[in-house]
Amino acid sequence: MNVSVRTSSGAVLPASVGADDTRSRLLHAGLEMLFERGYHGTSIRDIAVGAGVQSATLYGHFASKEELLAELIVLGHEEHHRRLIDALMDAGTDPRDQLRALVSAYVTGHAEFAMLAIVANAELSRLSPEAAAPARLLCDRSRELLMTVVSRGVRQGVFVMDHPEITINAIASMGTSVALWYPPSADHLDVGVVCDTLSELALRLVLAPTP
Amino acid sequence: MNVSVRTSSGAVLPASVGADDTRSRLLHAGLEMLFERGYHGTSIRDIAVGAGVQSATLYGHFASKEELLAELIVLGHEEHHRRLIDALMDAGTDPRDQLRALVSAYVTGHAEFAMLAIVANAELSRLSPEAAAPARLLCDRSRELLMTVVSRGVRQGVFVMDHPEITINAIASMGTSVALWYPPSADHLDVGVVCDTLSELALRLVLAPTP
DNA sequence: GAAACTCGATCGATCGATCGATCGGAGCAG
DNA sequence: CTGCTCCGATCGATCGATCGATCGAGTTTC
Numbered sequence: 001m002n003v004s005v006r007t008s009s010g011a012v013l014p015a016s017v018g019a020d021d022t023r024s025r026l027l028h029a030g031l032e033m034l035f036e037r038g039y040h041g042t043s044i045r046d047i048a049v050g051a052g053v054q055s056a057t058l059y060g061h062f063a064s065k066e067e068l069l070a071e072l073i074v075l076g077h078e079e080h081h082r083r084l085i086d087a088l089m090d091a092g093t094d095p096r097d098q099l100r101a102l103v104s105a106y107v108t109g110h111a112e113f114a115m116l117a118i119v120a121n122a123e124l125s126r127l128s129p130e131a132a133a134p135a136r137l138l139c140d141r142s143r144e145l146l147m148t149v150v151s152r153g154v155r156q157g158v159f160v161m162d163h164p165e166i167t168i169n170a171i172a173s174m175g176t177s178v179a180l181w182y183p184p185s186a187d188h189l190d191v192g193v194v195c196d197t198l199s200e201l202a203l204r205l206v207l208a209p210t211p
Numbered sequence: 212m213n214v215s216v217r218t219s220s221g222a223v224l225p226a227s228v229g230a231d232d233t234r235s236r237l238l239h240a241g242l243e244m245l246f247e248r249g250y251h252g253t254s255i256r257d258i259a260v261g262a263g264v265q266s267a268t269l270y271g272h273f274a275s276k277e278e279l280l281a282e283l284i285v286l287g288h289e290e291h292h293r294r295l296i297d298a299l300m301d302a303g304t305d306p307r308d309q310l311r312a313l314v315s316a317y318v319t320g321h322a323e324f325a326m327l328a329i330v331a332n333a334e335l336s337r338l339s340p341e342a343a344a345p346a347r348l349l350c351d352r353s354r355e356l357l358m359t360v361v362s363r364g365v366r367q368g369v370f371v372m373d374h375p376e377i378t379i380n381a382i383a384s385m386g387t388s389v390a391l392w393y394p395p396s397a398d399h400l401d402v403g404v405v406c407d408t409l410s411e412l413a414l415r416l417v418l419a420p421t422p
Numbered sequence: 423g424a425a426a427c428t429c430g431a432t433c434g435a436t437c438g439a440t441c442g443a444t445c446g447g448a449g450c451a452g
Numbered sequence: 453c454t455g456c457t458c459c460g461a462t463c464g465a466t467c468g469a470t471c472g473a474t475c476g477a478g479t480t481t482c
Binding site: 254255256266267270275276 | 470471472473474475
């Protein structure tokens, strides 16, 4: 499991970002600014100051302000998708265990990278269609994973749903919302407890009633 | 000389906004622009053009760009809170019926005013603390309504939960997410069906297992 | 005619982006 | 080792465009 890179600011990025070079500091500063003030509310000068460089230096690492945001968003969706895959690899063959694994991956990912998750979802619409395409693809892939697990459970008769699409949306929203409410109350709630609780709640939504 | 320029608007506001005067058109145009480009990405000139007036005219109806956004956000949270109250009034005394009523109010409100709901939630953090205070108050009140219904159900032994806060967050996120996914697929899914489905899903999260 | 409303023009500030100049370390020649 | 070149990274300065906001004059309404 990857170790996350933490800066003094609370802006946490996946380890794939790498060392504490200028590019990494620009991404961290950019994430923090984009989280606090949004895309159009953040100037490249703000980001540069946060990274301890001049604004012109940014263009030595990114073609444009939009490309920096696109890079952050793809990072977020990549990390999320990777965690879902990893979770399924260790989950065995029981649809119940697979759903628990997916929800736990949602929770841990959105708790650990709350800032990144919020920015990746909220600011995706600020990108041009071309710049947003890679992230949208990853987003669809992640959703398909959830859909696949649920459909398989239904086919095996373990899960029963009137409207699978609605139920999947409900489960996904439960998972993503962790990024919004967990961080402020992280001091009195363990991540593992949230994982177990939300996993059981998700199971209640899909499980066939026991006779 | 006023020409009624109806934008291709999916920008829907509560009836309390009133007639088709300049102020109303500014709010509608503002909502649409804020939804598409965000607060800092929307200029007062964009809003004015959308409303068919000059940018200076905006300041005859709002003290600042921020006040226009604050007005929209409060409108959204007021409408949401009012609908929750109304729903409870007609729900009787059974906690199950009350929870169904609340979830249905979430669904209908976030389906009918999807744009407003998204803007009201996403752009709230762009407001200064003073400007955001009224909306935050309404937000807390709405959450308290949900918490009150659930707590009452627990006290009566109808509901059982390990972690009420997590469960309430899950229910609320299920409801608010309707604004994100329902509109694009509105053509093949009735609002009433979504209400019934999500209400039953919410009940599964809190209902004590029947022996 | 008073009041409310809207307009065109314009303010200083800040935006994203670009430019040539400068810095510092790696590599090579002797 | 010294002296030199080279090159990517970074800097300070600056571009045209656009930002939120303001003003006085013109228009509409009653």
